[in-house]
Amino acid sequence: KNVDGLKPNETRATCCYCGVGCGVLVQTEAGRVVGVRGDPAHPANFGRLCTKGSTLHLTARPALQEQARALYPELRLARGDARERAEWDITLDYLASRFASTIREHGPDSVGFYLSGQLLTEDYYVFNKLAKGLIGTNNVDTNSRLCMSSAVAGYKQTLGADAPPPCYEDIDHAEVIFIVGSNTAYAHPIVYRRIEDARKANPDLKIIVADPRRTDTAREADLFLPILPGTDVALFNGMLHICLWEDLIDQAYIDAHTEGFAELKATVRDYTPKFVAETCGIREEDLIQAARWFGASQASLSMYCQGLNQSAAGTAKNAALINLHLATHQIGKPGAGPFSLTGQPNAMGGREVGGLATMLSAHRDLDNPQHRAEIAALWGVADVPARPGKSAVEMFEAVRTGEIKLIWIVCTNPAQSMPEQKLIREALERAELVVVQDAYRTTATCDYADVLLPATTWSEKEGTVTNSERRITRVRAAVPQPAQTRHDWQIAIDFARRLEEKLASEVNHASTLFPYETTEQVWNEHRESTRGRDLDITGLSYAILESQGPQQWPFPQGAAGGRKRLYEDGIFPTASGRARFVNTRYQPVAERVDARFPFHLTTGRLRDQWHGMSRTGTVAQLFSHASEPALVMAQTDVERRLLKEGDLVHVTSKHGSQILPVAIGDDMRTGQAFIGMHWGEEYVSGRGHEGKGSHGVNALTSPVFDPVSKQPELKHAAVKILKAELP
Numbered sequence: 001k002n003v004d005g006l007k008p009n010e011t012r013a014t015c016c017y018c019g020v021g022c023g024v025l026v027q028t029e030a031g032r033v034v035g036v037r038g039d040p041a042h043p044a045n046f047g048r049l050c051t052k053g054s055t056l057h058l059t060a061r062p063a064l065q066e067q068a069r070a071l072y073p074e075l076r077l078a079r080g081d082a083r084e085r086a087e088w089d090i091t092l093d094y095l096a097s098r099f100a101s102t103i104r105e106h107g108p109d110s111v112g113f114y115l116s117g118q119l120l121t122e123d124y125y126v127f128n129k130l131a132k133g134l135i136g137t138n139n140v141d142t143n144s145r146l147c148m149s150s151a152v153a154g155y156k157q158t159l160g161a162d163a164p165p166p167c168y169e170d171i172d173h174a175e176v177i178f179i180v181g182s183n184t185a186y187a188h189p190i191v192y193r194r195i196e197d198a199r200k201a202n203p204d205l206k207i208i209v210a211d212p213r214r215t216d217t218a219r220e221a222d223l224f225l226p227i228l229p230g231t232d233v234a235l236f237n238g239m240l241h242i243c244l245w246e247d248l249i250d251q252a253y254i255d256a257h258t259e260g261f262a263e264l265k266a267t268v269r270d271y272t273p274k275f276v277a278e279t280c281g282i283r284e285e286d287l288i289q290a291a292r293w294f295g296a297s298q299a300s301l302s303m304y305c306q307g308l309n310q311s312a313a314g315t316a317k318n319a320a321l322i323n324l325h326l327a328t329h330q331i332g333k334p335g336a337g338p339f340s341l342t343g344q345p346n347a348m349g350g351r352e353v354g355g356l357a358t359m360l361s362a363h364r365d366l367d368n369p370q371h372r373a374e375i376a377a378l379w380g381v382a383d384v385p386a387r388p389g390k391s392a393v394e395m396f397e398a399v400r401t402g403e404i405k406l407i408w409i410v411c412t413n414p415a416q417s418m419p420e421q422k423l424i425r426e427a428l429e430r431a432e433l434v435v436v437q438d439a440y441r442t443t444a445t446c447d448y449a450d451v452l453l454p455a456t457t458w459s460e461k462e463g464t465v466t467n468s469e470r471r472i473t474r475v476r477a478a479v480p481q482p483a484q485t486r487h488d489w490q491i492a493i494d495f496a497r498r499l500e501e502k503l504a505s506e507v508n509h510a511s512t513l514f515p516y517e518t519t520e521q522v523w524n525e526h527r528e529s530t531r532g533r534d535l536d537i538t539g540l541s542y543a544i545l546e547s548q549g550p551q552q553w554p555f556p557q558g559a560a561g562g563r564k565r566l567y568e569d570g571i572f573p574t575a576s577g578r579a580r581f582v583n584t585r586y587q588p589v590a591e592r593v594d595a596r597f598p599f600h601l602t603t604g605r606l607r608d609q610w611h612g613m614s615r616t617g618t619v620a621q622l623f624s625h626a627s628e629p630a631l632v633m634a635q636t637d638v639e640r641r642l643l644k645e646g647d648l649v650h651v652t653s654k655h656g657s658q659i660l661p662v663a664i665g666d667d668m669r670t671g672q673a674f675i676g677m678h679w680g681e682e683y684v685s686g687r688g689h690e691g692k693g694s695h696g697v698n699a700l701t702s703p704v705f706d707p708v709s710k711q712p713e714l715k716h717a718a719v720k721i722l723k724a725e726l727p
């Protein structure tokens with residue numbers, strides 16, 4: 001072993017799955033990945049890995065790589081033709097010509113880029129600059145829109161900045177952990193291990209879980225609130241009502257550090273325990289108990305995820321929970337705070353560089369002229385456009401209607417992951433040009449690609465990622481990349497420099513906007529963009545990350561280290577320095593159940609799969625937990641419909657239909673059903689129905705989105721369920 005504790009064949013990286021951001025030591029032999037172990041020195045996991053992380057090396061086996069990887073550029077010049085192998089230079093020249101002519105003819109907003117929370121921060125930075133700085137369009141959005149934009153909006157509305165205040169260590173200090181809209185045991189397993197450890201260390205720790213399903217997380221709770229889908233705001237307002245009634249609020253903190261409480265107080269007067277219990281479908285005494293535990297404890301930590309975010313009222317849900325924290329002063333102290341868990345490994349990094357249609361670098365706002373001027377000055381361009389860009393759902397709708405003609409999709413699979421699949425696939429068919437940049441050629445979106453650009457992937461890439469607790473980790477390449485693949489940031493630069501030449505007469509900067517030779521140069525420019533901002537990392541460097549390990553932001557110049565926990569001084573990054581209460585009111589789910597569609601369908605992750613399974617789907621042992629998709633229902637509903645486990649049913653919403661086998665789940669309430677999100681096609685093995693039909697759970701989901709965060713309601717649809725008669 002060397003001084004780092006690394007064996008000679010090990011390289012430090014991170015897990016490429018969830019936002020816990022576990023450190024991974026990648027073990028190699030002769031340029032191949034042969035094993036992984038958790039990094040004992042990484043503060044997110046201290047050496048642990050979950051089933052997905054501990055099988056990462058199996059996703060890098062040579063045979064799988066050959067089957068599934070995109071290994072060389074492919075191009076087709078006409079729809080209907082097959083794509084053919086092409087040289088990089090020819091492919092990039094072709095793309096630069098197509099983009100230049102389209103931009104000239106139809107303007108910069110006729111093109112769009114759709115990115116991914118799987119990308120590293122440096123990748124994100126370059127693509128964002130390419131769209132907003134060079135081309136002059138804000139049509140750059142990301143699949144992170146589908147998982148965390150409501151958390152972003154909730155933080156900004158209440159606390160003034162998109163910054164999760166707590167850290168993982170707060171789990172150890174909490175007296176109450178309130179988990180809501182998160183099956184943490186499945187979706188963030190190593191965080192859940194830390195909760196289990198905290199419970200062992202402190203038998204008095206109370207865990208409250210609010211979720212429509214009795215998930216494995218809920219089963220371990222001291223108090224489970226099986227709320228009806230979409231009723232979270234009523235729950236939080238109801239808890240605040242009880243805290244007010246029982247004098248569990250901290251009036252001194254409210255007076256000194258917040259504004260807007262009077263309006264909210266008037267609103268929550270109506271959220272009586274009786275009304276809330278009926279609305280949420282829970283017992284009044286459980287609601288009161290939850291409020292008492294939360295409000296009376298010295299340290300209440302809430303942890304939440306897609307159950308709050310993937311909703312047409314996602315911003316209000318986030319804000320209502322943060323209201324509760326502010327009113328009871330459960331924030332800015334050890335063991336307390338509203339902690340959004342990010343779904344993807346670098347959704348946070350994407351937020352930091354402003355890789356969304358509604359944001360600019362370093363948490364700046366697109367609609368703020370000063371912020372636009374600051375970024376234009378940093379990049380050396382005349383201006384950054386003020387016109388709002390298209391968010392994920394809007395972007396594909398604009399592709400469908402022809403407003404966006406060329407779409408460039410990087411490291412994500414919208415043909416599976418976006419709601420109302422038939423519209424997304426229609427959009428991809430109608431687009432004048434679909435560019436797919438991905439490490440895998442097996443995604444449903446690749447089927448629509450006119451140009452396929454082969455990218456590097458986990459264990460081959462250099463850069464940084466940021467996890468849920470604002471911790472930046474240096475990611476290192478462990479093995480050489482396949483010969484014809486390129487890094488995502490390099491592909492963006494190779495294209496951007498060509499486009500600069502083509503648009504030379506229109507753009508007004510003297511030299512290239514993309515002078516980078518290394519990821520460190522990209523990251524240093526990103527670092528400069530954060531100067532004086534809430535996420536200031538001007539005191540941090542690649543060298544510090546190398547020598548001192550992962551660091552949390554902010555880490556301003558002159559600081560000895562990153563800040564573990566935010567707002568301990570009670571000063572918030574708002575104009576007044578005070579946190580803002582948002583006057584939140586409960587709104588039902590966008591699609592109400594009725595006689596035609598009588599079931600609430602909810603969606604979510606399974607324990608051992610990741611997203612659309614392009615990676616986890618190549619590992620046989622990850623199917624031992626769930627081997628095929630199923631519609632999970634309560635036993636009473638199955639019996640009432642004269643069904644039995646394994647029967648095939650049509651599940652139909654207003655948006656589409658699926659055929660799935662029925663499974664009975666004791667986690668389900670009557671009137672509700674659940675489908676895991678991972679499978680992209682109907683697939684029922686051995687019954688003449690393999691891989692047919694429409695496209696996974698998102699054939700059923702609604703494109704309705706939150707008006708503030710623009711995050712779609714992927715968590716819920718109203719459905720009917722009928723027995724399928726198959727030949």
Ligand code: SF4
Binds near residue numbers: 052
């Ligand atoms: Fe990877 Fe998340 Fe599992 Fe950690 S908890 S090993 S980051 S999937």
